[in-house]
Amino acid sequence: MRITVHVWRQAGPQEPGKMVAYDLDNVNEHMSFLEMLDFLNESLIAKGEEPIAFDSDCREGICGMCSLVIDGIPHGPEKETTVCQLHMRHFHDGQEIFIEPWRAKSFPVLKDLIIDRSSLDRIQQAGGFISVNTGSAPDANNIPIGKEQADRAMDAAACIGCGACVAACKNASAMLFVGAKVSHLALLPQGQVEKKRRAIAMVEAMDAEGFGNCTNQYECEAACPKGISVEFIAKMNREYLGAQLSGRSS
Template sequence: MKLKLHVWRQKSPKAQGKMTSYDVKQASPDMSFLEMLDVLNEDLAQKGEDPIAFDHDCREGICGSCSMVINGQPHGPEQGTTACQLHMRKFKDGDDIFIEPWRAKAFPVLKDLIVDRGAFDRIIQAGGFVSVNTGGAQDANCIPIPKHNADLAMDAAACIGCGACVAACKNSSAMLFVSAKVSHLALLPQGQPEKTRRVLNMVNQMDKEGFGNCTNQYECEAACPKEISANFIAKMNREYLGASFFSQEE
């Protein structure tokens, strides 16, 4: 199949970027989207042009590295799929495809399609953990956890930290990412001791990083490659308001 790509090219964080068009003459429907870009990059490199820089690593949909908005949708048109697992059979011969980086103030572009997602790490640093040092943990089966809660916590913990939620949200809000971690730990007994501090500190850090606010449109949920539910956002709202008004935390 033949394709016309329109790709965001930006040399460095401070450089002016622009959309540039490329023709892909031979793509196979069985290729993954990133393999299609590999082929284009080989071509560019061969011609002495700078290949398109994009983040990728595991290429099996779990590391969360890949991060590109394809035709206005983070990770492209297929539900519950990262860009690396998206295959060209989803497109038609002759299609125009727009490829852009995640757009958010909190995710500055480093080069082309690569953005800096350090803000997510800093949010986790603010409280996305259970403070338990190595050694001395009690026997794992001492804490029975209702299967339903454990499963729900797993659903929240499935987040791969890719940032598609931010990219999809018209406000560049990180609520789905933050709420997934808050909910994962708040649903488990291990997370209870630090529950109030955790949600207060994580939301505080999220605001500080310059993410926008949630306006309940659920674009994040639709774009999430792990299909994490926006219900976790409601849970975080409840946790946050409860911690603010009814806990002793200052």
């Protein structure tokens, strides 16, 4: 099939960017979206043009590296699918496709479609952990956890940290990302010990990074390639409020 892609090209973090259109022939429907871009890049290299820079690593939907907004939707039109697992069979001959990077103040563009997501790391560093030194753990079966509870923690823990929630949110809010981690750990007995400190620290770190605020539109949930529920944002709100109202530290 033949398609036209409009791609955001930006030479560097400080450079201005713009959309550039490329016509591409002989696209195979079995190609993944990123393979289509590889294919386009090969043709650009052949012409002596710099290839389009975009992030990807595992290409099996789990590392969270790929980050393209396709026609306004992070990871493209397929539900619960990262862009590396999106295949060209979902597009039609002659289609025009717009490809842009995640857009948020907290995700500055480094080049073309590559963005800097270190803000997400910094939020995790603020409290997304359980403070147990190696070697000091009790036997794993000493902490019984009901299947339902463990499954729910797993639902929250499934976040791949891609940032699609931020990209999809009209306000560029990171609450689904933060809510998932706060909830994952707050749902487990191991995470109870530090849950108050964690909820406050992570929310404050999120605010400090300049993400927007949640207005409960749930675009994040709809765009999340792992289908993480906004229920975890509610849980984070609860955890945060509880921590502030009942915590002993000021």
